[in-house]
Amino acid sequence: MARWSMVIDLDKCVACQGCSIACRFENNTPIVSPEEAELGREMLWNEVFPLRAEEGDIASEQSRFLTRPCMHCENPPCVKVCPVQATFIGDEGIVHQNYARCIGCRFCTVACPYGVRYFNWYAPSWEEGLEQHLNPDRVMGNGDLEGPAIRPRGVVEKCTYCIHRLHKARARAEAEGREIRSGEYVPACVQTCTGKARFFGDLEDPNSIVSQLSQERRAFRLLEEAGTRPKTIYLEEG
Amino acid sequence: MATWHPKNEHEQIILAPVKQGVGRDRILWIVLASILLAGIAAWARQFVLGLGVTGMNRPVYWGVYITNFVFFIGLAHSGTFISAILRVTGADFRKPLTRAAEAITLFSLPFGVACIVIDMGRPDRVLNMIRYGRFQSPLLWDFTAVSLYLLSSIVFFYLSLIPDIALCRDRLTDVPPWKHRMYEILALGWTGDSHQYHRLERVLDAMAILMTMIVITVHTVVSWVFGMTIQPGWHTALIGPFFLLGAIFSGTAAVVIVLAILRKLYHLEDALPIGLFNSLRKLLITFTLGWLYMMIAEFLTTYYGSLPEEMEVFWQKFTGDFYLIFWGMTILVFFIPLFIFIFRAKDSIPWMVTAGVLINIGMWMERYVVIIPTETRPRLLYELVQGSYRPTWTEWLITAALFSGMGLLYAIFTRLFPIIPLWETVDSLEHEPEPERPEPRRFGERTAQV
Numbered sequence: 001m002a003r004w005s006m007v008i009d010l011d012k013c014v015a016c017q018g019c020s021i022a023c024r025f026e027n028n029t030p031i032v033s034p035e036e037a038e039l040g041r042e043m044l045w046n047e048v049f050p051l052r053a054e055e056g057d058i059a060s061e062q063s064r065f066l067t068r069p070c071m072h073c074e075n076p077p078c079v080k081v082c083p084v085q086a087t088f089i090g091d092e093g094i095v096h097q098n099y100a101r102c103i104g105c106r107f108c109t110v111a112c113p114y115g116v117r118y119f120n121w122y123a124p125s126w127e128e129g130l131e132q133h134l135n136p137d138r139v140m141g142n143g144d145l146e147g148p149a150i151r152p153r154g155v156v157e158k159c160t161y162c163i164h165r166l167h168k169a170r171a172r173a174e175a176e177g178r179e180i181r182s183g184e185y186v187p188a189c190v191q192t193c194t195g196k197a198r199f200f201g202d203l204e205d206p207n208s209i210v211s212q213l214s215q216e217r218r219a220f221r222l223l224e225e226a227g228t229r230p231k232t233i234y235l236e237e238g
Numbered sequence: 239m240a241t242w243h244p245k246n247e248h249e250q251i252i253l254a255p256v257k258q259g260v261g262r263d264r265i266l267w268i269v270l271a272s273i274l275l276a277g278i279a280a281w282a283r284q285f286v287l288g289l290g291v292t293g294m295n296r297p298v299y300w301g302v303y304i305t306n307f308v309f310f311i312g313l314a315h316s317g318t319f320i321s322a323i324l325r326v327t328g329a330d331f332r333k334p335l336t337r338a339a340e341a342i343t344l345f346s347l348p349f350g351v352a353c354i355v356i357d358m359g360r361p362d363r364v365l366n367m368i369r370y371g372r373f374q375s376p377l378l379w380d381f382t383a384v385s386l387y388l389l390s391s392i393v394f395f396y397l398s399l400i401p402d403i404a405l406c407r408d409r410l411t412d413v414p415p416w417k418h419r420m421y422e423i424l425a426l427g428w429t430g431d432s433h434q435y436h437r438l439e440r441v442l443d444a445m446a447i448l449m450t451m452i453v454i455t456v457h458t459v460v461s462w463v464f465g466m467t468i469q470p471g472w473h474t475a476l477i478g479p480f481f482l483l484g485a486i487f488s489g490t491a492a493v494v495i496v497l498a499i500l501r502k503l504y505h506l507e508d509a510l511p512i513g514l515f516n517s518l519r520k521l522l523i524t525f526t527l528g529w530l531y532m533m534i535a536e537f538l539t540t541y542y543g544s545l546p547e548e549m550e551v552f553w554q555k556f557t558g559d560f561y562l563i564f565w566g567m568t569i570l571v572f573f574i575p576l577f578i579f580i581f582r583a584k585d586s587i588p589w590m591v592t593a594g595v596l597i598n599i600g601m602w603m604e605r606y607v608v609i610i611p612t613e614t615r616p617r618l619l620y621e622l623v624q625g626s627y628r629p630t631w632t633e634w635l636i637t638a639a640l641f642s643g644m645g646l647l648y649a650i651f652t653r654l655f656p657i658i659p660l661w662e663t664v665d666s667l668e669h670e671p672e673p674e675r676p677e678p679r680r681f682g683e684r685t686a687q688v
Contacts, residue, residue, distance in 0.1 A: 036290070039293075039295045040296045040298075040623065040625060040626075041295050041296060047622075051622075068622075077467060077468055080375070081375050081377065081466065081467065082372065082375055083371060083372055083375040083378045083381070084363075084371065084372065085370050085372050086366075086370075101363070101366055102360065102363075103359070103360050103363045103364065103366050103367065104289070104358050104359015104360040104363075105354075105358055105377060106299040106357075106359065107375070107376075107377050109296070109297075109299040110299050110300055110467060110469065110613060110616075111467040111468075111469070113468055113469065113616060113617035114618045115296065115297055115616060115618060115622070115623065118296065119289070119296070119299060119359065120288065121288050121290030121294075122287065122288040122290040123288060152360075153289075153290075154288060154289065154358075154360040155359060155360060222618060223617060226468055
């Protein structure tokens with residue numbers, strides 16, 4: 001069984017926000033008005049944040065950024081608190097979000113220490129013309145509604161490591177009677193990354209790029225002390 | 239056999255408000271009902287448009303609604319504290335207060351539950367809590383504990399009401415027919431013989447123990463919704479006991495307010511002597527000091543540990559965006575009430591009410607200041623995004639509606655049933671010698687076969 005993981009090399013990241021935009025169009029995240037964004041209601045499953053410089057830091061002249069998808073924790077605080085199992089950890093380690101079941105209590109959003117979860121304050125809307133060009137992919141069945149499927153108002157959504165791409169890759173592999181090849185399934189942000197700073201693969205496979213990179217001395221995880229054991233791994237700058 | 243009722247010297251004055259009927263109350267009812275309706279309309283609008291009409295945002299995902307939830311459940315603790323915990327400990331001064339306090343429980347709980355539904359993004363999917371409920375989630379603990387609390391409160395309240403309903407049935411013969419019919423049905427054929435009183439006391443004693451356990455569970459579980467996350471300021475073992483103490487504190491203060499209003503409006507001065515207020519004063523002094531103890535225990539621990547993410551929240555409260563609410567709350571809940579209780583409130587109902595009102599406003603602010611500052615500085619995001627929160631008119635209107643709804647139910651109740659328990663405040667319930675009862679058999683013991 002695969003254990004999907006992403007590695008982000010902060011040395012190579014140029015903070016172009018290509019990942020945010022690719023994610024937006026891949027996953028149909030709604031666009032909010034500037035007033036709503038001012039309130040902090042913008043939706044970007046993969047956000048790029050400027051880091052606050054430490055006081056007295058000599059290197060503070062240099063701007064630093066952090067790009068942040070879902071951590072897909074092995075011990076996810078969001079899954080623990082969901083009252084209806086609308087969010088759950090799948091067999092392959094991906095933290096799913098089922099829009100068809102979510103009751104919108106926002107317990108997961110306050111429990112997640114990484115702030116990766118977004119709530120649909122209003123029904124989603126797109127600018128004129130843009131709604132003609134939404135990604136038609138959706139993951140459905142068994143009472144589930146996941147991935148880029150349009151979310152109704154009042155439910156929580158988050159990065160799924162582009163789970164619809166996994167479904168497609170698996171369907172193709174099954175049709176051809178083989179295993180998924182390495183590199184056959186990558187999320188949109190990894191595919192688009194300008195600086196080639198993102199890597200994606202299976203942590204169970206010792207030869208995969210993510211397994212190799214996760215052994216590097218620069219490798220770290222966000223809020224390691226919180227014990228959430230993220231599968232999104234960063235490589236330190238420098 | 240004619241129904242026997244114990245002789246209560248205050249019977250006339252206690253029954254007077256029930257006899258009188260609606261009268262001028264109608265204006266109050268209409269005002270409260272219109273605020274309630276306005277709130278329902280605001281909620282309907284919120285349901286149609288989405289929770290965007292509130293001031294909630296990222297990362298402040300929970301706001302005034304959850305504050306109200308915690309506050310209402312806290313208010314509810316007054317009744318159970320006075321009627322159950324004081325029953326178990328045998329504090330007899332509680333007797334005239336029990337019903338007035340239990341009624342606060344009964345009428346604030348539904349509005350506490352309503353807060354959760356109002357706060358949900360998809361209230362239409364509320365049944366998913368039952369269909370797909372996960373007992374690992376603290377929210378389901380809440381759901382279960384609060385429903386159990388509501389159900390058992392209704393039973394407990396109703397049982398102790400039965401003898402008085404029977405009294406209303408027999409004494410109030412000139413009320414409208416529907417009202418009399420209601421008393422007849424609800425009295426369940428109560429005849430008032432000693433067996434019945436004996437049995438009722440036994441059931442109430444047993445239920446009081448159950449209720450004591452439930453009340454402690456409920457507010458602890460409410461706090462665990464916050465405590466079970468790893469967010470700074472919430473993730474502390476103290477949060478359960480602190481919430482419980484706060485609940486009983488604000489609840490008891492609410493009883494003072496309600497009693498003073500009832501005493502004044504319904505001329506119950508003789509049935510509710512000033513000594514009751516002095517007993518409540520002693521309890522409230524204890525709770526005020528207990529509150530200070532909890533505050534010091536919590537904040538001193540945080541300050542000495544000085545973990546960076548904890549300190550972000552700590553300074554938000556002490557000197558940051560929430561300093562006015564934080565220090566205002568400390569003054570309203572602790573300094574002024576303690577001063578009033580010690581130097582002014584003895585034998586003075588106006589001072590007691592002043593302190594009660596301040597404590598309740600302060601405790602609402604306390605709930606707010608426990609919930610919101612943590613959200614504005616979550617673990618990772620405090621470095622990245624700093625939250626702020628300003629409630630909108632929708633949230634204030636719905637809050638006002640919740641309080642009005644509670645007041646409305648309470649006001650109507652006082653016109654239908656005696657708000658002071660008549661049968662519990664008499665000197666003696668004995669009208670004939672206690673009947674012989676068979677010795678209770680021990681578990682597993684067999685009777686001798688002859």
